[in-house]
Amino acid sequence: MSEKGEVDLTGAKQNTGVWLVKVPKYLSQQWAKAQGRGEVGKLRISKNQGKAEVSFTLNEELTVIDSVGDKGSQVHVPREHPFTMQMVGGQTLAVFTETSSGKAWGDKIALEGVVVQRAECRPAVSDSYMRLKRLQIEESSKPMRLSQQLDKAVTTNYKPVANHAYNVEYERRKKEEGKRARGDKQQVLDMLFSAFEKHQYYNIKDLVDITKQPVTFLKEILRDIGIYNIKGTHKNTWELRPEYRHYQGEAEKSD
Amino acid sequence: MCVSQGSSSSSATEYIVRVPKNTSKRYSIMAFNAGDKVNCSTWTQARMERDMSNKRMYSEEETVESGAGSEFGKKQREEARRKKFGIVTREFRAEDQPWILKVNGKAGRRFKGQKKGGVTENASYYIFTQCPDGAFEAFPVHGWYNFTPQAKHRTLTAEEAEEEWGRRNKVVNHFSIMLQRRLREQERGEDEEEDGEKAGKKKKKKKGDKGSDLRIHDLDDDLEISSDDSDSSLAEDGESKPKVKKENDKKGKGKKKKRKKGSDSEALEDSDDGDFEGLEVDYMSDESSSCVMCSGIDEASESEEESEEERPNEEEGKEEAEEEGKKTPVQQEKKKRRGSVLRALQSAPGKKRTPPKRAGGRGSGGSSRTGSRPGTPSMDSASTSNTLRAAASKLEQGKRQTPGASSSDTPAAKRLKMEPSPQSPSGKATPQPTSGKSTPSSSDVQLTEDAVRRYLIRKPMTTKDLLKKFQTKRTGLSSEQTVNVLAQILKRLNPERKNINDKMHFYLTE
Numbered sequence: 001m002s003e004k005g006e007v008d009l010t011g012a013k014q015n016t017g018v019w020l021v022k023v024p025k026y027l028s029q030q031w032a033k034a035q036g037r038g039e040v041g042k043l044r045i046s047k048n049q050g051k052a053e054v055s056f057t058l059n060e061e062l063t064v065i066d067s068v069g070d071k072g073s074q075v076h077v078p079r080e081h082p083f084t085m086q087m088v089g090g091q092t093l094a095v096f097t098e099t100s101s102g103k104a105w106g107d108k109i110a111l112e113g114v115v116v117q118r119a120e121c122r123p124a125v126s127d128s129y130m131r132l133k134r135l136q137i138e139e140s141s142k143p144m145r146l147s148q149q150l151d152k153a154v155t156t157n158y159k160p161v162a163n164h165a166y167n168v169e170y171e172r173r174k175k176e177e178g179k180r181a182r183g184d185k186q187q188v189l190d191m192l193f194s195a196f197e198k199h200q201y202y203n204i205k206d207l208v209d210i211t212k213q214p215v216t217f218l219k220e221i222l223r224d225i226g227i228y229n230i231k232g233t234h235k236n237t238w239e240l241r242p243e244y245r246h247y248q249g250e251a252e253k254s255d
Numbered sequence: 256m257c258v259s260q261g262s263s264s265s266s267a268t269e270y271i272v273r274v275p276k277n278t279s280k281r282y283s284i285m286a287f288n289a290g291d292k293v294n295c296s297t298w299t300q301a302r303m304e305r306d307m308s309n310k311r312m313y314s315e316e317e318t319v320e321s322g323a324g325s326e327f328g329k330k331q332r333e334e335a336r337r338k339k340f341g342i343v344t345r346e347f348r349a350e351d352q353p354w355i356l357k358v359n360g361k362a363g364r365r366f367k368g369q370k371k372g373g374v375t376e377n378a379s380y381y382i383f384t385q386c387p388d389g390a391f392e393a394f395p396v397h398g399w400y401n402f403t404p405q406a407k408h409r410t411l412t413a414e415e416a417e418e419e420w421g422r423r424n425k426v427v428n429h430f431s432i433m434l435q436r437r438l439r440e441q442e443r444g445e446d447e448e449e450d451g452e453k454a455g456k457k458k459k460k461k462k463g464d465k466g467s468d469l470r471i472h473d474l475d476d477d478l479e480i481s482s483d484d485s486d487s488s489l490a491e492d493g494e495s496k497p498k499v500k501k502e503n504d505k506k507g508k509g510k511k512k513k514r515k516k517g518s519d520s521e522a523l524e525d526s527d528d529g530d531f532e533g534l535e536v537d538y539m540s541d542e543s544s545s546c547v548m549c550s551g552i553d554e555a556s557e558s559e560e561e562s563e564e565e566r567p568n569e570e571e572g573k574e575e576a577e578e579e580g581k582k583t584p585v586q587q588e589k590k591k592r593r594g595s596v597l598r599a600l601q602s603a604p605g606k607k608r609t610p611p612k613r614a615g616g617r618g619s620g621g622s623s624r625t626g627s628r629p630g631t632p633s634m635d636s637a638s639t640s641n642t643l644r645a646a647a648s649k650l651e652q653g654k655r656q657t658p659g660a661s662s663s664d665t666p667a668a669k670r671l672k673m674e675p676s677p678q679s680p681s682g683k684a685t686p687q688p689t690s691g692k693s694t695p696s697s698s699d700v701q702l703t704e705d706a707v708r709r710y711l712i713r714k715p716m717t718t719k720d721l722l723k724k725f726q727t728k729r730t731g732l733s734s735e736q737t738v739n740v741l742a743q744i745l746k747r748l749n750p751e752r753k754n755i756n757d758k759m760h761f762y763l764t765e
Contacts, residue, residue, distance in 0.1 A: 007356075012295035024378055038275050206327045
């Protein structure tokens with residue numbers, strides 16, 4: 001069992017050689033449609049007068065593209081793809097794999113092998129390929145955003161209203177609450193202390209909101225029990241005086 | 256699974272290509288630079304993890320959420336603020352983070368693998384591996400990571416690198432750069448304060464050494480240092496290599512050596528500063544009265560000279576004060592000694608200080624002063640002075656130049672003279688005073704013993720007054736010579752001393 005982070009080096013030790021092949025996008029899309037065991041085609045390697053020739057032939061059933069959109073006729077992907085072999089010179093390329101454990105990738109990392117040959121998969125040029133390319137270009141040249149002219153003006157958004165619903169609601173709420181009345185000082189103190197248990201710094205507006213007291217009254221109380229700091233980090237906020245606060249562990253009120 | 260087709264000049268084999276559907280394994284490329292000479296088959300053990308060091312940058316977990324230190328509605332406010340300014344923070348994606356690969360454990364190599372962007376945008380890469388059944392399997396490459404080896408050796412920080420860049424034309428020995436940095440770090444580990452200063456000083460020293468900046472030095476310490484290895488390296492062109500090599504050898508003394516190196520060149524350059532003026536012997540040690548007189552004379556040789564002397568004293572005092580904080584205990588001791596010396600000197604004359612310094616005058620005054628300075632203040636200096644003598648003599652040999660230059664020898668010379676002063680005031684050091692003394696133009700009518708005697712019988716005089724009587728223009732002697740000769744005369748006369756108005760007066764009774 002390998003622990004997390006430990007790299008399985010069997011591939012490296014065996015010096016497994018692999019090929020790195022660059023494949024065109026459309027081909028990889030076709031390959032994704034493969035059925036069954038995943039057979040996609042055949043690779044022919046021939047030695048022609050000393051030079052190795054590699055070519056890939058796509059399976060018949062995968063040549064059909066379900067083209068999206070307007071055209072009725074289907075475009076075919078070319079079948080023959082000769083490989084262009086390249087050197088691995090300037091870099092040492094190794095292949096490693098991450099195994100997923102359902103949630104996260106990268107639980108098991110294994111070194112699969114070293115790249116010994118690089119290749120590019122090129123399509124053999126044919127008419128069908130040209131058509132395919134043309135389609136692709138057309139699609140990619142479409143702008144992402146489209147300006148469209150409308151026949152009728154949009155009238156559903158804003159209608160003139162005597163008084164907006166939100167506004168009405170607001171006024172009603174205000175009237176109902178009425179002016180803030182000074183409550184019992186002890187009650188207010190309790191409210192303040194419990195508020196300061198949750199957070200250390202409060203804006204005066206927030207405190208007014210919490211306690212529902214008029215500002216002047218609240219300020220008086222605060223002047224007793226708290227300090228107003230023009231702190232560097234926090235803008236002008238109120239906090240409890242040191243003797244009143246116990247911030248480590250349980251918050252106790254001292255009076 | 257493979258079909259062979261023979262033909263005349265070519266043979267072909269066909270393989271089936273499969274693209275497996277199972278997605279449990281994700282393939283990625285690990286790219287190393289060919290120059291790093293990485294051979295995966297030599298790896299015995301490897302560990303690889305994501306480098307999560309950038310996580311905190313994105314998570315913004317610095318603010319306290321609740322309880323102490325938190326603010327009501329902080330989060331909402333911050334978010335509103337961000338939206339207002341249009342700050343968009345990119346989310347932290349673990350998948351895009353670099354890999355840290357450690358090969359062969361602690362002693363092995365470390366690599367950092369950064370994801371290369373744009374690999375899967377226009378084309379897909381597939382890994383073709385051959386299966387046991389002869390078919391090829393193609394796996395898509397998920398990501399490409401470029402792995403670069405990470406340096407395990409010490410590197411310079413950005414500031415240090417900038418420093419060194421500025422000195423690149425002057426630095427010859429590059430090995431010392433990291434060495435001194437390591438020394439600095441060592442000291443920092445030992446004692447914070449002291450070492451901080453020392454390091455600072457070392458740095459300064461080092462800079463000065465290489466860059467030949469002018470620095471205030473205690474020639475004392477410099478000479479002592481040089482005395483330590485007087486054989487090895489009083490290379491006067493201040494070549495860094497041998498000096499630095501020595502520094503490399505004796506790390507403990509590294510500081511000293513460095514200082515010495517710089518100081519050698521600087522001592523020579525600073526000869527005009529006259530900070531050696533103050534390097535006088537302790538006034539109050541028991542020396543012969545003649546020497547005291549001589550010292551009195553020297554101090555009072557000319558009004559300017561005297562003030563100059565006091566000025567260097569002052570400077571020296573200042574220097575000492577400055578450097579006190581920086582020097583090692585040993586050096587501090589010596590400084591204190593010198594400090595006591597200086598204070599003694601300062602108390603003795605008690606004249607006003609005048610700003611202008613005259614190198615020439617001071618030089619001569621200094622040298623002559625050294626000539627007549629009485630003995631050593633303490634035993635330590637005595638012991639060092641022996642080696643100092645050697646050092647100083649070497650210095651001299653290199654520096655047979657102007658009187659100004661020779662005055663740089665005078666500090667050494669002074670120390671030397673401390674010992675044998677009663678007998679041979681000139682000691683071995685400066686050629687000038689020696690010559691001056693060896694050929695006292697006492698043949699001249701003006702400055703004779705009789706003349707001095709006459710004056711002293713008539714009324715008590717300070718050395719300064721005496722010197723005024725024998726002005727250089729009239730006697731034809733140089734001021735240096737005058738002082739020397741007068742000193743000799745006074746020694747011979749051995750007048751009595753009296754303190755009038757805080758000034759030492761000489762007088763004779765018939």
